[in-house]
Structures are given as structure tokens and as C-alpha cells.
Amino acid sequence: MHVSFNLAADLEAALKTAASAAGFDTALFAPDVRTADPRHGDYQANGVLAYAKREKQNPRAVAEKLLAALPPELLARYDAAIAGPGFINLTLKPSALLNWLNAFATAPALTAGASTAYAGQTWVVDYSSPNTAKQMHVGHLRSAVIGEAICRLLAFSGAKVIRDNHLGDWGTQFGKLIYGYKRWADADALKREPIEELERLYKLGNDATPADSPALEEARQELVKLQNGDPASVALWKTFSEVSQRAFDEIYTRLGIRFDHYLGESFYNDKLEPVYRELTSLGLAEESQGALVVFHPEHPRFAKQPFIIRKGDGAANYATTDLATALYRAEHFKADGIVVVTDFRQGDHFEQLFLTVRKWFEKTSRRVPALNHVTFGAVLGENNKPLKTRDGGTIKLKDLLNEAEERALTVVTAKNAERPEADRFTEAECREIANVVGIASVQYADLSQNRSSDYVFSWDKMLALEGNTAPYLLYAVTRVHSIFRRGNLGAPGSDALLALEKTATPPETPNEIALARKLVHFSDALATATTTLRPHFLSLYLYELAGEFSAFYAAEKVIVDAPSIRARRILLCSRTLLILETGLHLLGLRTLQRM
Known part of the structure; x- marks a missing residue:
């Protein structure tokens, strides 16, 4: 059936x-x-x-x-x-609940069931997008974490997902960076902490080139040399890019993030002129005060706000690059959908961009992909102001993750001391648990919020074992694992255990039925989170599922003598574990078997 x-x-x-x-x-x-x-x-x-x-x-x-x-x-x-x-x-009906739980008993079965929603579709997801030669800071957290979760949701639902990190790797800042590099580079610092040294050199270059100064003209000439392909300048730029990507990848590895492409702004340099020509020939773009612009007179907010696609001095801008990017994704990747993940302040830009793309593609009979700007609010400190260091500086993402792991280690070490001596974790095990819990806590604190809202970053709340937190959900996972260990039931998902679960009868008690019903609604939470591109719907579901399991486990003994009762309660534990772990992995979190 x-x-x-x-x-x-x-x-x-x-x-x-x-x-x-x-x-x-x-x-x-x-x-x-x-x-x-x-x-x-x-x-x-x-x-x-x-x-x-x-x-x-x-x-x-x-x-x-x-x-x-x-x-x-x-x-x-x-x-x-x-x-x-x-x-x-x-x-x-209870029999229908049992049929669903039996049909989706393993991770491959869940994946096969979910993968029909977006089967055959290609989606490009553009997220993170830091600037080359600068350290990632707390402002980059949300785009990276939300973008990765969206990628996983779409892929699980059957889409071919192309992860694209649209790096800020071109532009005026490189003239100032090269200017600073040639005057103040510290060879030892470049070997020891390369991204930090590049950031220092850019700041020195920027401070040394005030408006209308001879130094600024020198920095501009460095940029001209780079843009004209001067070999020495291009070699420096490549070094900056490679150093930056290594630093970014260290952060991405810790967050469980990977990319298929790093197609930064520089990739589109030779693809801009055709955009100007085509938009002009179609009558979409026109000259205005020396600039090339697109008007949207039908739009209530943009009727008098032109979309500038080439500046008055002939220079390209973000709009130019983003138009070329949209065209490349539509034609090269054959994208059915494009998702761009940035903060809400870029809302007007992307609304005008997508309006322009739709008119452009329709006039040229190109297929218009689904265009989605996924916005998010700010990360606030407990004073309800943007999260900063104590001295008012920007918090580096690397430092934030380090602190998360250290704070988690303090909690894990204290909890470990309360365990029976024979059951205590080693120091290495404590560090591994702290690594998973610390990083997951930062990720989940973000993903459990409606992305449109600002959220308050609180160490105490995000590391708490109660409430809608990563530690609470990770602990729920380990509780189910402990049932299988203590009952000598074998590994969840093993052939022997699946055979035992096949003997289960439909759920009978109120707690059994409530848990079974919650498990079946995984598909609804998944569909809502994916179609709205809002991972918090899945987070809320997982929190509610963990609560439903807790109520079931408090009311019903699992390892009982009656074979049919034992089998159906073991089945409910197995499916709870499967869906909790599946859901947390879709959000980008790692899970534990013990903590």
C-alpha cells in the first residue's frame, strides 16, 4: 500500500x-x-x-x-x-499513523518521500558573501547559517542546489589595500595571521588616503593598474583572494558549510558590457544625468527612484554586477529558482533588481526563475543594540565561535563532574561535546528565530538545557540513544530493530497517539519551512516534538514485558530519534549520542 x-x-x-x-x-x-x-x-x-x-x-x-x-x-x-x-x-486513525511510521522508517525512506516536492528543479542559493581581505564578523553569521539551512531544506525536498558564495572581491578597496601593502606589509604577520594583517593594511591604506589627497590618487592608480591587468597587481590580488578564502573556509568548516562556487564580483568583469547594450537596445535603460538607469514608473516607491546600472563616470556598480549574475545563473546554471540571502537593508536594491530582471527576461523571451530575496534582522546585544565587543568594536566571527566552545566546555565540565566516576567523559570527549554544543547553540539561536526579526544574543539562554535551545534538543537526541543502549536494543535503524518494529501495533494510549501524530507532521513543518524559506518553522516543530517525546517518556515505560507494547514504544522512540536527527541536520547542526 x-x-x-x-x-x-x-x-x-x-x-x-x-x-x-x-x-x-x-x-x-x-x-x-x-x-x-x-x-x-x-x-x-x-x-x-x-x-x-x-x-x-x-x-x-x-x-x-x-x-x-x-x-x-x-x-x-x-x-x-x-x-x-x-x-x-x-x-x-491509529492504523494510519502506524502505516506512516512504518513507511518512513529510515533516513533514505524519509529522503525519498520528501524529494518529490522540488524534483527536477535547480536552485541557486547565494549566501554569506563576505569581502575579500577582511575578517568575517558577527554580521556575517545570519546569512551563512540561514543560507546553509535553506540549501539543505531545498536539497532534501528534491532540488538540485548550487551553493554560490558571491564574494566582494573587486572594487575600490583593492587600490587602497595595494597602496597599504606596498608601504607597511609585515612579512612575518602575513605568514602568522594573514587575514588580520591584510585587514590592518587596508585600514592603514584607507586612513592614509583622505579625499582629494595625492595619496588617494596613487591608490586610484593602483586600482587602475589592477583593472587593466598589470601582472604584479593581479598577482597581489590573487594572493589576497587565496589568503581570504583559506580564512573563510576555516569558519565554514566549523559551521558545517560548504560551497560549490566562489563566483565573486571579479568573475563578472567581462560580462557587464553586454548587459548595458541589451538593456539599452530593449528600451529598458536610458541615460539620465550622465548615468545609465532603469525606471519603474509603475512602482509606488520606485517611480522617482531610478535603478542606476552604470554610474556617471562610466563605472559599474553593484546593480551592474547583480544583473550579470542573474543572467549567468539563469543561462549557465539553468536556475528554476534563485535565493539571495542578505540583511533587510538591501531590500530596495533587490526589489529593483528583480523588477528589472523580470522585465528584461520577459522582453527577450527568457524563462524567468523564481527570484527570492531572503532578508534577516540584526543580531543584538542584551542592551537591545547591535552586538559589539566591550570596547564598542565589531565582534569577529572566529572569536564568537571560540567563546561559544569555551562557554560550552565550562558547562560540560561542570555537568561531567556530577556524573558517577565510572561514567565520566575524558577531557577529549568533553572538548568534542563542547565543540558540538557550542557551535550548535550559536546556529540554533539564530535559526529558531523568525529571520525577519532582530534577535537578542544571550549566552545564558542559548546554552540553557531548558527551552527552545540547541542543548535541549541535543539532549533529547541523547536521551533516545540512551534508551537503546540501556535496553541492549541494538543500533537504531538496524535490520534487527526494524524487524522488531514491524511487529508493532497501532498506538493506543493518549501519549503514544500524541507522539505519533506529532511525528507524522514532520512533512508539514518541512514543507512550510521550505516553501517560505523560513527555517524557524522546522526549529519550532523539533522543539515541540522533543516536548511531546518528553511527555510520552515520562508517562510510558518503553522496555516492558508485553511484546506488542514494547515494539510499538520502541518504534516511537526510533522515529523520534530519526526525525530529530534528520531535522537538526537539515538546520546544519551536528548531533551527539552522549552528552
Whole structure:
């Protein structure tokens, strides 16, 4: 028997079929299936009310007609009832819950079930995007963490995902950096702490080249030499880029992030002129006060705010590069969707960019990809101001992660001392646990928030073992692992354990049923997080699942004598572990078996 992974989508299709059988105008009827309040069922179909109002019919009578047309195979899986003026509540029967849990018993089965949503689609995700020759700081955290989670969600849902780090590796700052490098470079510092030394040299170069000074003209000439391909200047620029990428990759490795491409601004240098020519020939771009601009008179905010794609002095800007980037992704990668992850302050730029891209592609009969600007708020200190060091400086991301690991180590060491001596971790084990917990705490503190909001960075909250935190969820995972260890049940997902779980009967007790229902709704949380590009929906689900498991475990003994009861409770523990670990990995977190 086929069991659908995404039950909500399955219900949408079944209700559409029933509506047709009941004589509804299916062009006007949308079932509008949503996850229900658990007190009322698993799903609620709300579409009857809108349809009845449009057709000037009694909504409850319409709901009864629809209910009567539901196929027997659907009613074998759900208890269906009409509530209020015409809502249809659908509650999965225990046997249907068991069927779903058996169908999605392993990581490959979950992946196969989820991968139909975006199958055959290619999505390019542009995230992190730091500037070459500068250290990554706390402001880079959200783009990196949110972008990686979105990549994993899309890939799990079947998309081919191309991760692109659009580095800021070109522009005026390099003239000043080369100016500073030639005067004050410290060879030993470049070997010891290269990215820190480059950042120091840029600051010196920037301070030494005030506006209208002869020094600034020298820095500009260094940039001209670089842009004209002077071999010595290009060699320096390549060195800066290589040093920077090594420093970035150290951070990305700690965060579990990888990229397929590092196509920075420099990659598009030779692709800008065709953009100017084509937009001008299409009548989209025009000269205005010496600059080349695109107007969007139909837009309420941008009617008098031109989108400048070439400055008055003939220089390119971010808009030029971003247009060339969109074209390359559409044509070279054949992207069905493009996601750009930046902070909210770039909202106007990307809204104008995407407006321009849509008009441009439509005029040239190019397929327009789904264009998504994923924005996020700021990271605040506990004073509700942007997070800074004590002396008011910018917090380096490397230092933030180091502090997270050290604070986690303090907590782990204290907890370890409370364990029976024979069961204590070694110092190396404590450090490994602290590494996972510390990094995960920083990641999850970000991902558990609605990305559109600012959030307050609090060490005490993010490292707490209670509440919606990484330590709480990681501990929930280790609790389930401990059940299998103490019960000598073998490894979760092993053939022997899967064979035992096949003997399980449907859930019976209220806590068993509540946990089973929560497990089945993994597909809904996944779909919502992926379609909205908002990972916090998955974070909230995992937190609620951990709470549901805690209530189940407090009320029900797992290792009991009765074989059927033991089998179904072991199955519930196995699926909880599978979905918690799967979900946390989708968010980019590593998990532990003991902590």
C-alpha cells in the first residue's frame, strides 16, 4: 500500500476529486487544507466556506455534500467531521499513523518521500558573501547559517542546489589595500595571521588616503593598474583572494558549510558590457544625468527612484554586477529558482533588481526563475543594540565561535563532574561535546528565530538545557540513544530493530497517539519551512516534538514485558530519534549520542 509522505498535499488532491464527484465547480473550489489545532484533528479543510459564499449556498450543506463524496480509502485512514459553519476536521486513525511510521522508517525512506516536492528543479542559493581581505564578523553569521539551512531544506525536498558564495572581491578597496601593502606589509604577520594583517593594511591604506589627497590618487592608480591587468597587481590580488578564502573556509568548516562556487564580483568583469547594450537596445535603460538607469514608473516607491546600472563616470556598480549574475545563473546554471540571502537593508536594491530582471527576461523571451530575496534582522546585544565587543568594536566571527566552545566546555565540565566516576567523559570527549554544543547553540539561536526579526544574543539562554535551545534538543537526541543502549536494543535503524518494529501495533494510549501524530507532521513543518524559506518553522516543530517525546517518556515505560507494547514504544522512540536527527541536520547542526 502506498503511503504519501506529504499527507496535506495528498488530502488536497483527494478533496479536489471528491469535490468533482459532488458536482462542485472545481475551477472555483480550493480545499485549503491546513494543519489543525491538535484538539480538533490533524488537518482542517477550510475551502468550503469561501466556495459556499461564492455560490450563495449554505456552507454546512456544502460540507456535508463534500464529506459524502469522500472515497472509502480516505475514510479508512481518517475520521472526518464537520465543525462550525463548514470546516472539515480530519483526524488520522491509529492504523494510519502506524502505516506512516512504518513507511518512513529510515533516513533514505524519509529522503525519498520528501524529494518529490522540488524534483527536477535547480536552485541557486547565494549566501554569506563576505569581502575579500577582511575578517568575517558577527554580521556575517545570519546569512551563512540561514543560507546553509535553506540549501539543505531545498536539497532534501528534491532540488538540485548550487551553493554560490558571491564574494566582494573587486572594487575600490583593492587600490587602497595595494597602496597599504606596498608601504607597511609585515612579512612575518602575513605568514602568522594573514587575514588580520591584510585587514590592518587596508585600514592603514584607507586612513592614509583622505579625499582629494595625492595619496588617494596613487591608490586610484593602483586600482587602475589592477583593472587593466598589470601582472604584479593581479598577482597581489590573487594572493589576497587565496589568503581570504583559506580564512573563510576555516569558519565554514566549523559551521558545517560548504560551497560549490566562489563566483565573486571579479568573475563578472567581462560580462557587464553586454548587459548595458541589451538593456539599452530593449528600451529598458536610458541615460539620465550622465548615468545609465532603469525606471519603474509603475512602482509606488520606485517611480522617482531610478535603478542606476552604470554610474556617471562610466563605472559599474553593484546593480551592474547583480544583473550579470542573474543572467549567468539563469543561462549557465539553468536556475528554476534563485535565493539571495542578505540583511533587510538591501531590500530596495533587490526589489529593483528583480523588477528589472523580470522585465528584461520577459522582453527577450527568457524563462524567468523564481527570484527570492531572503532578508534577516540584526543580531543584538542584551542592551537591545547591535552586538559589539566591550570596547564598542565589531565582534569577529572566529572569536564568537571560540567563546561559544569555551562557554560550552565550562558547562560540560561542570555537568561531567556530577556524573558517577565510572561514567565520566575524558577531557577529549568533553572538548568534542563542547565543540558540538557550542557551535550548535550559536546556529540554533539564530535559526529558531523568525529571520525577519532582530534577535537578542544571550549566552545564558542559548546554552540553557531548558527551552527552545540547541542543548535541549541535543539532549533529547541523547536521551533516545540512551534508551537503546540501556535496553541492549541494538543500533537504531538496524535490520534487527526494524524487524522488531514491524511487529508493532497501532498506538493506543493518549501519549503514544500524541507522539505519533506529532511525528507524522514532520512533512508539514518541512514543507512550510521550505516553501517560505523560513527555517524557524522546522526549529519550532523539533522543539515541540522533543516536548511531546518528553511527555510520552515520562508517562510510558518503553522496555516492558508485553511484546506488542514494547515494539510499538520502541518504534516511537526510533522515529523520534530519526526525525530529530534528520531535522537538526537539515538546520546544519551536528548531533551527539552522549552528552
